[in-house]
Amino acid sequence: KPWKAKGEKKKLPPGPKGFPLFGSMHLLGKFLHHDLHKLAKKYGPIMHMRLGLIPTIIVSSPEAAELFLKTHDLVFASRPHIEAAKYMFWEYRDLVFAPYGSYWRYMRKMCTLELLNSVKISSFKAIRKEEIGQLIDTIQKAARERVSVDLSAKVTTLNADMSCRMVFGKKYLDKEFDERGFKVVIQEAMHLAAIPNLGDFIPFIAPLDLQGYTKRMKVVAKVFDDFFEKIIEDHILSKDEDSKTKDFVDVMLSLMESADSEYRIERPNIKAVMLDMLVASMDTSASAIEWAISELIKQPRVLMKVQKELETVVGMERMVEETDLEMLEYLDMVVKETLRLHPVVPLFHHAAMEECTINGFHIPKKSRVIVNAWAIGRDPNAWNDPEKFIPERFLGSSIDLKGRDFQLIPFGAGRRHCPGLQLGLIVVKLVVAQLVHCFDWELPNGVIPTELDMTEEFGLTTPRANHLLAIPTYRLHK
Ligand code: HEM
Numbered sequence: 001k002p003w004k005a006k007g008e009k010k011k012l013p014p015g016p017k018g019f020p021l022f023g024s025m026h027l028l029g030k031f032l033h034h035d036l037h038k039l040a041k042k043y044g045p046i047m048h049m050r051l052g053l054i055p056t057i058i059v060s061s062p063e064a065a066e067l068f069l070k071t072h073d074l075v076f077a078s079r080p081h082i083e084a085a086k087y088m089f090w091e092y093r094d095l096v097f098a099p100y101g102s103y104w105r106y107m108r109k110m111c112t113l114e115l116l117n118s119v120k121i122s123s124f125k126a127i128r129k130e131e132i133g134q135l136i137d138t139i140q141k142a143a144r145e146r147v148s149v150d151l152s153a154k155v156t157t158l159n160a161d162m163s164c165r166m167v168f169g170k171k172y173l174d175k176e177f178d179e180r181g182f183k184v185v186i187q188e189a190m191h192l193a194a195i196p197n198l199g200d201f202i203p204f205i206a207p208l209d210l211q212g213y214t215k216r217m218k219v220v221a222k223v224f225d226d227f228f229e230k231i232i233e234d235h236i237l238s239k240d241e242d243s244k245t246k247d248f249v250d251v252m253l254s255l256m257e258s259a260d261s262e263y264r265i266e267r268p269n270i271k272a273v274m275l276d277m278l279v280a281s282m283d284t285s286a287s288a289i290e291w292a293i294s295e296l297i298k299q300p301r302v303l304m305k306v307q308k309e310l311e312t313v314v315g316m317e318r319m320v321e322e323t324d325l326e327m328l329e330y331l332d333m334v335v336k337e338t339l340r341l342h343p344v345v346p347l348f349h350h351a352a353m354e355e356c357t358i359n360g361f362h363i364p365k366k367s368r369v370i371v372n373a374w375a376i377g378r379d380p381n382a383w384n385d386p387e388k389f390i391p392e393r394f395l396g397s398s399i400d401l402k403g404r405d406f407q408l409i410p411f412g413a414g415r416r417h418c419p420g421l422q423l424g425l426i427v428v429k430l431v432v433a434q435l436v437h438c439f440d441w442e443l444p445n446g447v448i449p450t451e452l453d454m455t456e457e458f459g460l461t462t463p464r465a466n467h468l469l470a471i472p473t474y475r476l477h478k
Contacts, residue, residue, distance in 0.1 A: 010362035011360065011361055011362055012048040012055070012361060012362055012364075013043075013044070013046045013047055013048040013057060013359075013361040013363075014043045014044055014047060014048065015039070015043050015047045015048040015049040015058075016039065016043070016049055018049065018050050021052070021053075021202065022052060022202070023049065023050030023051050023052055023053070023054075023201070024049040024050060024051060025051050025052060025196060025198070025201060027039065027049070028051075028196050030458060031456070031458050032194070032195075032196065032347060032458060033346040033347050033372055033374040033375070033458070033462070034374075036058050036060070036347070036370065036372050036375065037060065037372060037374065037375040037378070039058070040058055040060035040372065040375055045059065045060045045061030045063065045064040046058075046059060046060075046064045046067075046358065046359060046361060047060070048361075051196070051201045051368070052198065052200070052201025052202035053201060053202055053203070054080075054200070054201050054366075054367070054368050055363075055364045055366075055367040055368070056367065056368045056369075056370060057352075057363055057367050057368070057369045057370070058370050058372060059369060059370065059371045059372065060372045060375040060376065060379075061375075061376060061379050061381070061382070062376055062379060062382050062405075062406035062407040062409075063406070064359075065371055065376055065406045065409060065413065066406040066413075067358050067359065068350070068358070068369055068371065069350075069371065069403070069406070069409070069412070069413040069414035069417075070406075070413060070414055072356055072358065073414035073415055074353075074415070075352055075353055075354050075356045076350040076351070076352055076353070076356075076369050076414075077100040077350065077353070077414065077415040077416055078099045078100035078101075078350065078351040078352075078353050079092075079096075079097050079098065079099060079100075079349060079350065079351055079416075080200070080349055080350075080351040080368040081200070081203075081351075082097070082193070082197065082200045082349075083197050083199045083200055083206060083213070083214060083217065084097075084189075084192055084193040084197065084213075084217060085097035085193075087214060087217040087218055087221050088189055088192070088193065088217050088220055088221045088224070088275070089272050089275060089276070090268040090269070090271055090272035090275075091268075093268055093269045093272040093273075094107070094272035094273055094275060094276040095107040095108055095111055095273060095276050095419075096276050096280060099351075100353060100415070100416075102262075103263060106262050106263055107269075107273060108419060110252075110255070110273075111273065111276075111277070111419060112419050114248055114251045114252075115166065115167070115248050115277065116419050116420055116422070116423055118422065121422060121423050121426065124162075124165075124166050125322055127162060127165045127166065128162055128322070128426075128427065128430065129321075129322075131158055131161050131162050131165070132158065132430065132431060132434055133319075135154060135158050136319065136434060136438050138154070139154070139435075139438070139439060139472050140438075140472075140474055142471075142472055143439060143471075143472040143473055143474045144474075146471065147471065148444040148469045148470060148471045149469065149470060149471070149472055150467050150468075150469055151290065151293060151435075151467070151468045151469065151470055152286075152290050152463070152464060152467035152468045153183075153467060155286050155289045155290055155293075155431065156183050156282070156283070156286045157183075158286075158431065159281070159282045159283070159285050159286040159289075159427070160182050160183065160186075160282050162281075162427065163277070163278055163281045163282045164278070166247070166248065166277075166281075167247065167248045167249065167274060167277045167278060167281075168231050168247060168248075168249055168274075169235070169245075169247035169248075169249065169250070172227075172231075176227075176230075177223070177227050178223045178227070185220060185223050185224075186278070186279055186282060186283065187283070187459065188216070188220055189217075189220045189224075189279065190279060190283060190459040190460040190461060191458075191459045191460075192213055192216055192217050192220065193459075193460050194347075194458065194459045194460040195213070195458075195459075197211065197213050198210055198211060199213070199214065224271070224275055225271065228270075228271040228274050228275070229267075229271075231249060231274070232249065232253070232267065232270065232271075235247075235249045235250055235253055236253065239253075248274075248277065249270070249274065252265065252269075252270045252273065252274075253270065256270065279460075280418075280420055281420055281423065281424070281427075283344075283459075283460075283461045283463065284344050284345065284420075284424060284461055285424050285427045285428050285431075286463070287342070287344040287461050287462065287463040287464075288335070288338060288339060288342070288344050288424070288428045289427075289428055289431045289432055289435075290463060290464055290468055291338050291341075291342035291344070291464070292334060292335060292338040292428065292432045293432060293435060293436070293441070293468060293470075294452060294454060294464065294468055295334075295337070295338055295341075295342075295389045296334070296432075296436060296441075297441050297443065297449055297452060297468075297470060298389070298449050298450060298452045298454075299389060299449070300449055302334065302389070302391060303436060303441075305330055306330055306331055306334055306433075306436055307436055307437065307475075309328055309329070309330045309331065310328070310331075310433060310436070310437040313327045313328055314437060316475070316476055316477045316478075317476070317477055317478055318476070318478065319434060319437065319438060319476070320430065320433045320434050320437050322426065322430055324433070325426065325429050325430060325433070328429070328433060330391065331429055331432065331433055332394075332429070333391035333392065333393075333394040333395065334391045334432070335425070335428055335429055335432065336391070336394050336399070336400075336401060336408065337389055337390065337391040337393070337394065338389075339377075339401065339408070339410035340377040340383070340408055340410070341377060341378075341387075341389060342456075342462070343373040343374055343377055343409075343410035344410065344461045344462060344463075345373065345410070345412075345418075345460065345461055346372065346373055346374035346462050347370050347371065347372055347373070347374070348370070348371050348373065348412055348416075349368060349369070349370055349371075350368075350369040350370075350371070350416065351366065351367070351368055351369065352364065352365055352366060352367040352368075352369060353365070371409075371412070373409055373410055373412075374462075376406070376407060376408075376409060377407075377408065377410070379407065382407035383407065401421065401425070402417075402421070403417045411424070437475070437476070438474065438475060438476055439472035439473060439474060439475055440472070440473040440475055441470040441471070441472060441473075442470060442471045442473070443469070443470055443471075444469055444470065444471055452468075453465075453466055
């Protein structure tokens with residue numbers, strides 16, 4: 001209605017009532033996206049729950065997501081304040097956690113221009129080919145010896161190496177990073193950024209660090225800082241070598257020196273974006289690959305169909321090339337179906353810059369908005385048999401991953417949608433195709449495919465809880 005009587009209470013979306021101070025935090029367990037999904041089934045696709053002192057809106061259906069990420073996109077284009085971004089991402093100087101505004105826009109433009117556009121992505125093709133080639137060689141060795149391969153570990157290392165070479169210009173050894181190794185520290189960071197932190201929801205108790213997270217974040221931040229300082233120093237030292245092609249760090253360093261860039265870019269800004277590019281590109285793609293291969297092993301029928309398509313398009317005499325990807329229509333459906341059931345970023349967080357009315361509900365200014373992509377991919381109103389992995393559901397359908405079809409938004413939608421979509425999809429498709437084109441896969445210890453464990457680990461991304469182990473058999477005729 002156009003008018004509101006004075007003092008009339010604004011109607012919040014339905015949701016659990018909650019206790020004083022803590023609100024409904026007690027309802028959130030280890031798997032936040034599952035817990036929120038269950039609650040949404042009871043209260044509806046636009047649900048309000050107070051978490052600590054912060055009004056939080058949970059968005060769990062395609063229609064609701066469209067309202068928040070398209071119709072009212074601008075209002076919700078910011079990010080919430082979180083302790084993790086303060087301690088681990090150089091006080092929001094990165095792109096992922098930067099509040100909406102001109103600094104965010106500048107950083108996003110810079111990353112797109114210097115790393116994530118088609119021309120740049122294609123310039124890294126040789127790196128991808130080389131790294132994937134090396135992985136196939138080691139798996140071939142395992143195939144000869146009939147031993148199982150830790151596919152989760154291999155794919156994570158592959159992605160870490162590819163990301164490092166793109167962003168830093170070279171690979172770094174685990175021990176140059178930290179004695180715990182790359183993967184462990186990054187995963188600790190992802191976990192700390194995703195678990196509910198009391199300090200985010202009851203800001204005045206943040207300094208008490210009751211859960212001990214701040215302490216852990218500071219440890220992680222120090223590891224990143226030392227590592228990135230070393231990389232920056234390496235780049236400054238090798239700056240004048242003529243033969244060197246400029247990588248992303250070189251570009252950012254040149255921004256630091258140039259007087260005419262829009263913002264004063266200093267080392268903390270560079271380090272924050274380095275961390276973004278690393279975490280955003282490594283674990284996302286690796287988890288998507290791991291889930292796709294798991295689903296394929298689980299369903300031999302689908303795996304055989306992917307292999308058949310590869311036999312027809314690529315043939316058994318050679319490996320898959322990036323140029324083959326656009327011809328692989330069934331593979332495309334498999335990847336969509338994987339990201340529907342396993343959106344590797346299950347929840348993404350936005351913040352309301354203004355108050356807003358949606359579907360008659362009042363959304364207070366500074367609310368945190370959590371979009372549950374995991375729940376959306378399972379919405380029974382949008383999908384038949386949502387729990388089943390059926391790539392054929394995309395046959396003849398125009399649904400794509402670009403954020404226009406709100407029943408499938410693993411890359412988000414609207415202003416904050418993933419700028420790495422194109423790169424991510426190339427990597428995921430190429431690695432999945434290569435792994436199943438070059439090899440057949442069998443589970444070790446006589447585990448039958450349908451019994452493959454599919455438990456998730458919760459973090460900013462959700463990889464498999466238990467590594468995927470499988471025994472390869474080489475397939476190609478060369
Ligand atoms: C399968 C792979 C990937 C998936 C599923 C994925 C998914 C997502 C999602 C859901 C978001 C949040 C959207 C939102 O808040 O509305 C996001 C943001 C982002 N992604 Fe990705 N991503 C992937 C790969 C990549 C890659 C390869 C990069 C590049 C390095 C990247 C860089 C980013 C950045 C920088 C943001 C923050 C954008 C902003 O806040 O403006 N992502 N991604």
